[in-house]
Amino acid sequence: MDFQLPAEVEKLQIELRDFMTKEIRPIADVRDQQGPLSKKELAEIIQKCNKVGYVYSWVPAEWGGKPRTYLEHVIEAEEMCRVWPALSATVDTHSGTLRLLAQTAPEEMKKRLVPPGLVGEVIACDMVSEPQAGSDTRGFRTTAILDGDYYIVNGEKMWQTNGPWSDVGVLTAIGDPEAYARNPREGVITLAIERSSGWKVRDLPFIGLRAGMTGHFVFNNCKVPKENVLRPTGMGYQQALNVRGWARVNVAAQGLGVMQAALEDSIEWCKKRMAFDRPIGGFQLVQEMIADMATDLSCSRMLTYRAAAMMDAGVRCDLEQNMCKYFTVEASKRVTDKAIQIHGARGLTTHEGFRLERYYRDAAVGHIAEGTQNVLRLVIGRRLLGLSAIQ
Amino acid sequence: MTIMLFQLPEELQRLQSDLREFLDREIRPIADVRDAQGPLSRAELKDLFLKLTPITQMQLEAATKRRMLSWMIFSEEMARVWTSLAVTVTTSLGTIFYLASRAPEHMRARLIKGGLEGDIIGCDMMSEPEAGSDTGNLKTTARLEGDYYVVNGQKMWPTNGPWADVGILSAVADPEAYAKNRREGVIHLIVEKAVSPWQVRDLPFIGLRAGTTGHFIFENCRVPKENLIADSSKGYSQNLAGRGGARIGVAAYGLGIMQAALEDSIDWCKKRIAFGRPIGGFQLVQEMIADMATDLECSRLLVYLAAELMDSGARCDLEQNMAKAFVTEVAKRVTDKAIQIHGARGLTTQEGFRLERYYRDAVTGQIGEGTIQIVKLVMARRILGISAVV
Numbered sequence: 064m065d066f067q068l069p070a071e072v073e074k075l076q077i078e079l080r081d082f083m084t085k086e087i088r089p090i091a092d093v094r095d096q097q098g099p100l101s102k103k104e105l106a107e108i109i110q111k112c113n114k115v116g117y118v119y120s121w122v123p124a125e126w127g128g129k130p131r132t133y134l135e136h137v138i139e140a141e142e143m144c145r146v147w148p149a150l151s152a153t154v155d156t157h158s159g160t161l162r163l164l165a166q167t168a169p170e171e172m173k174k175r176l177v178p179p180g181l182v183g184e185v186i187a188c189d190m191v192s193e194p195q196a197g198s199d200t201r202g203f204r205t206t207a208i209l210d211g212d213y214y215i216v217n218g219e220k221m222w223q224t225n226g227p228w229s230d231v232g233v234l235t236a237i238g239d240p241e242a243y244a245r246n247p248r249e250g251v252i253t254l255a256i257e258r259s260s261g262w263k264v265r266d267l268p269f270i271g272l273r274a275g276m277t278g279h280f281v282f283n284n285c286k287v288p289k290e291n292v293l294r295p296t297g298m299g300y301q302q303a304l305n306v307r308g309w310a311r312v313n314v315a316a317q318g319l320g321v322m323q324a325a326l327e328d329s330i331e332w333c334k335k336r337m338a339f340d341r342p343i344g345g346f347q348l349v350q351e352m353i354a355d356m357a358t359d360l361s362c363s364r365m366l367t368y369r370a371a372a373m374m375d376a377g378v379r380c381d382l383e384q385n386m387c388k389y390f391t392v393e394a395s396k397r398v399t400d401k402a403i404q405i406h407g408a409r410g411l412t413t414h415e416g417f418r419l420e421r422y423y424r425d426a427a428v429g430h431i432a433e434g435t436q437n438v439l440r441l442v443i444g445r446r447l448l449g450l451s452a453i454q
Numbered sequence: 455m456t457i458m459l460f461q462l463p464e465e466l467q468r469l470q471s472d473l474r475e476f477l478d479r480e481i482r483p484i485a486d487v488r489d490a491q492g493p494l495s496r497a498e499l500k501d502l503f504l505k506l507t508p509i510t511q512m513q514l515e516a517a518t519k520r521r522m523l524s525w526m527i528f529s530e531e532m533a534r535v536w537t538s539l540a541v542t543v544t545t546s547l548g549t550i551f552y553l554a555s556r557a558p559e560h561m562r563a564r565l566i567k568g569g570l571e572g573d574i575i576g577c578d579m580m581s582e583p584e585a586g587s588d589t590g591n592l593k594t595t596a597r598l599e600g601d602y603y604v605v606n607g608q609k610m611w612p613t614n615g616p617w618a619d620v621g622i623l624s625a626v627a628d629p630e631a632y633a634k635n636r637r638e639g640v641i642h643l644i645v646e647k648a649v650s651p652w653q654v655r656d657l658p659f660i661g662l663r664a665g666t667t668g669h670f671i672f673e674n675c676r677v678p679k680e681n682l683i684a685d686s687s688k689g690y691s692q693n694l695a696g697r698g699g700a701r702i703g704v705a706a707y708g709l710g711i712m713q714a715a716l717e718d719s720i721d722w723c724k725k726r727i728a729f730g731r732p733i734g735g736f737q738l739v740q741e742m743i744a745d746m747a748t749d750l751e752c753s754r755l756l757v758y759l760a761a762e763l764m765d766s767g768a769r770c771d772l773e774q775n776m777a778k779a780f781v782t783e784v785a786k787r788v789t790d791k792a793i794q795i796h797g798a799r800g801l802t803t804q805e806g807f808r809l810e811r812y813y814r815d816a817v818t819g820q821i822g823e824g825t826i827q828i829v830k831l832v833m834a835r836r837i838l839g840i841s842a843v844v
Contacts, residue, residue, distance in 0.1 A: 064762060064766065065459060065460065065461065065462065065463055065758075065762060066460055066755065066758050066759040066762045067762070067763075069459070134459070330837060330838060333838050334839070334840065342840055344834070344838040344840040344842075345840045345841070346842060347827075347831060347842045349834075350830060350835070350838070350840075351827075351830050351834070353833075353834045353837055354776075354829075354830035354831075354833040354834045354837070357772075357776065357833065357837055358756075358776050358779055358780050358833075361756060361773075361776055362752035362755065362756060362780065365460060365752070365755035365756070365759065366748075366752060366755065368459065368460055369459070369461070372458055372459035372461075373458060375458075376458040378458065386744075386747070386748050386751060389744065390748050390752060437737075439744070440737070440740055440744040440745075441737060443740075443743075443744035443747065443748070444734070444740025444741070444743050444744050445740070447743055447744070448720060448723050448724060448734040448743060450723070450734040450735045450740075451735070452734075452735050452736060452737045452740045
């Protein structure tokens with residue numbers, strides 16, 4: 064079958080959904096709105112999820128990992144996000160970064176950080192955005208200047224998922240300010256930077272993903288051993304682009320999970336809720352909403368699975384990656400909105416055991432992260448037209 | 455190398471590019487001049503069928519392995535170049551292939567040969583003046599009298615009607631049973647004009663201008679009883695069974711129209727200069743292109759998934775309906791944006807621009823085989839287990 068998930072991936076999906084519904088959902092529904100998890104709570108939950116392959120699926124076998132395909136990673140994200148988007152954002156970012164470290168960090172660091180990283184006792188994050196540079200990744204100011212055996216890091220990073228929990232980060236910084244000033248694709252490096260380097264970090268709470276944390280880092284003459292370079296000067300920008308490609312598909316995958324949950328809850332409510340002497344699912348306008356939600360979800364799924372499949376096949380798929388996030392974000396706005404409407408006031412309340420308002424808030428974060436809709440419109444347009452309207 | 459999922463298999467990608475190359479070369483030049491002039495004559499139609507022979511053969515061969523999926527690609531590629539002709543040809547061939555497996559033995563070979571060569575045009579006679587979405591309201595009757603069914607009534611909106619030599623006729627054979635239960639009492643007959651003459655007139659549409667749409671009147675029209683292809687107990691379910699393939703077939707036309715609209719728009723975005731630069735360099739225009747392309751990609755995946763499920767024999771009414779519902783809406787959006795991108799040139803029937811034709815063809819092609827409202831209600835009934843159809 065060309066247009067369906069392979070049997071073994073479907074099987075994985077059922078297994079993960081089952082696990083998430085039984086083991087994680089009950090925690091999520093109570094814990095999410097109480098605010099950020101403690102590191103201890105996070106480690107415990109990650110270790111629960113280790114049992115069905117999370118985090119291990121991202122790490123090379125030589126470190127005890129059991130790698131999965133990108134298509135399977137999409138399923139992992141989808142199923143975790145169906146029950147707890149905040150956890151999904153956290154675990155996905157942590158896992159992806161951990162893989163990068165396992166592949167490219169200095170040996171000594173790998174030995175020290177990857178094993179505890181697998182079980183959530185060390186948390187990783189990816190430090191790209193800055194206060195003045197989000198969509199415009201050519202506006203970096205944070206520098207990492209080589210001085211003897213160390214890079215000296217000065218500047219700020221803002222909006223990093225997992226930030227305040229993190230023990231280690233993959234830092235994108237300017238290694239060669241003159242080269243960068245001439246051409247922003249040059250002079251950028253990535254470094255593995257640890258908490259011991261002396262950064263300061265604070266949490267930036269969001270509308271959604273309440274149990275998660277988002278960092279604002281300040282680096283003031285932080286020292287990073289020169290061995291911690293993950294890519295030599297001049298290739299950091301491209302690496303950021305490759306990571307962004309997966310990250311985009313990842314956010315789309317998370318969107319699938321939120322939409323699936325919103326649709327399930329809505330279908331149930333349609334059958335249960337009575338108005339004018341019949342289940343509300345018997346009214347045509349409500350039926351249209353359900354049909355549209357299901358269609359939005361199916362389209363989103365197929366675009367996202369396709370992008371992942373192309374990544375697994377090793378073919379160019381920037382267009383497909385961008386498109387799946389673009390569509391899925393718009394779809395998730397529509398779907399989570401309709402889900403609230405179907406539930407009436409119960410769609411707004413944080414109580415009574417309803418989750419709809421949480422889906423709406425959690426989905427919103429994905430609308431911005433890893434490429435705003437406007438940026439995606441322009442990169443898709445540029446690819447199709449060969450004309451840039453980015454600046 | 456990993457087999458890449460969510461893509462057409464290689465042999466169908468090749469089919470698609472072979473069809474496209476042929477159609478661009480042989481049919482597009484005719485289409486662009488001829489479509490606006492009105493319905494094709496029988497002679498023109500036959501000529502076109504013969505011209506299409508190389509690609510109908512290609513499709514038939516591909517169909518031995520992936521029947522519906524190859525049919526979708528054929529429909530899509532034809533529609534990209536000449537939607538009117540695509541609708542005519544696929545409706546005729548689709549009807550004739552359907553009949554060829556069910557008609558009396560002595561008819562079959564003749565039908566297939568005639569159908570492929572354009573000597574026999576087929577149509578599907580189901581809708582009536584009072585019964586479109588509401589298939590429970592058929593009024594055409596077929597009364598068994600000796601060796602004949604005697605047909606009285608009207609059929610309205612069948613594609614190819616005025617040209618039709620042969621058709622599948624749905625009629626009420628047992629009015630009492632039908633009155634009690636709409637799933638009973640309906641039969642299918644294969645009807646031939648030469649044997650059972652009828653009256654028919656053309657109903658021109660806003661789009662699909664080179665095609666025809668019939669309004670039939672049957673007055674004591676006698677059809678040999680051997681022509682029964684579905685009896686009272688099967689007529690209703692046969693109708694339903696036939697609709698799934700036709701439903702996604704209609705969606706496939708939408709894919710072709712959108713593909714053409716997008717290609718023309720991309721071309722224009724690079725060519726047309728305004729304020730000192732190509733209009734494709736403006737952000738609002740890029741957004742339109744991004745949205746058109748995304749809508750088209752989603753549409754493709756939904757249609758191909760439904761076709762694949764049909765080929766594997768799996769139940770897929772939900773997927774068929776989903777594909778139709780989505781394509782119906784986005785085809786309008788995409789063709790509207792295509793006009794906007796072209797400005798006044800998007801409105802003109804002259805100057806070699808096709809955008810207004812895409813817009814007209816899109817809306818015309820998407821009413822048939824299930825209005826969007828019905829399709830959504832059927833989807834929701836499947837999802838919720840609650841009917842809001844009535």
